[in-house]
Amino acid sequence: MKPISGSPVLTVSAPSHVHCGRTIRNSALETILALLPAIAFAVWHYQMQSVRVLALSCTVAVLTETASLFVMKREIEADNYTTILSGLLLGMLLPPSAPWWMVATGSGLSVIIGRMIFGGLGSSPLCAPLVGWAILTVSWPDLMDFNISMLASELTYPLGQLKNFGPTPLDGYSIEKLLLGYQLGGNGAAQAGAIILGGIFLLARRTVRPDIPLSFICGVAVAATIWHLADPLKYASPVYHLLCGSTLFGAFFLATDSSSSPVGHIPMICYGLTAGVLVVIIRTYGIYPDGVPFAVLLANLTTPLFDKIRPKPFGGVTSIYLRR
Helix, strand or coil: CCCHHHCHHHCCCCCCCCCCCCCHHHHHHHHHHHHHHHHHHHHHHHCHHHHHHHHHHHHHHHHHHHHHHHHCCCCCCHHHCHHHHHHHHHHHHCCCCCCHHHHHHHHHHHHHCCCHHHCCCCCCCCCHHHHHHHHHHHHCHHHHCHHHHCCCCCCCCHHHHHHHHCCHHHHHCCHHHHHCCCCCCCCCCCCHHHHHHHHHHHHHCCCCCCHHHHHHHHHHHHHHHHHHHHCCCCCCCHHHHHHCCCHHHHHHHHCCCCCCCCCCHHHHHHHHHHHHHHHHHHHHHCCCCCCHHHHHHHHHHCHHHHCCCCCCCCCCCCCHHHHC
């Protein structure tokens, strides 16, 4: 539109003024691409067991959302790939040996309770895959326990050994092996090196902002360092807390869920630090060896509080005496 009175300062135009070209579909596709290295490593370690869990979780998630939208008489949204991503994230948290009925139950409940009950895409206050994961963990703890459900595997569960025997057994895990995924854990979530590659891809593509992942990692590192310095014989070093389990997976793919994480730099940093510190607290004092999914869920509940941290309006009245 033309400037008012010839002044470009008073130019008025219709929003949006700038469009970056990014869409929900493109963001979901880029996130799926970022997960491909971890999926490849999971298939390398667990073969067809991994493929079975991931494929079933994605299929049930899409079918459940389609049925829910049909019942709600709303337009089908399967072509935006967000539901496939949700099923994929859940499948990567589950043991490769998970029975089919448990995978289907968790994937279906992730969509129904984690997404549709709140109104669908973008409305959930919680990370949807973690809702299904939490239900499965509480309902069938033995089947979700990697030590119990994967006895046939040659790999071992470092976080389980840390919980039961302290940090001494972790000396047998080299950083190289942990980066290559030579540890029991979620079906892809424990592939630390591949997750790092995917996280770098997301940051380079600006699919996610660095505030939450970096503050999450810093929260884990700082909290683990404090405990380790207090008693090195009882608490593990921050390197193992970062590379074992699903820490990096939570930092780049779970805590960054757009609908359940805050906006703004300071809220994101506070949110990430809170989730990271909670990871170490749950691992140290809780009954769950990993603790990352529960830490992210608890941090999701703080999002409305952190979203209240806003910059002061420019040019606003700062003194009550000026209002009189």
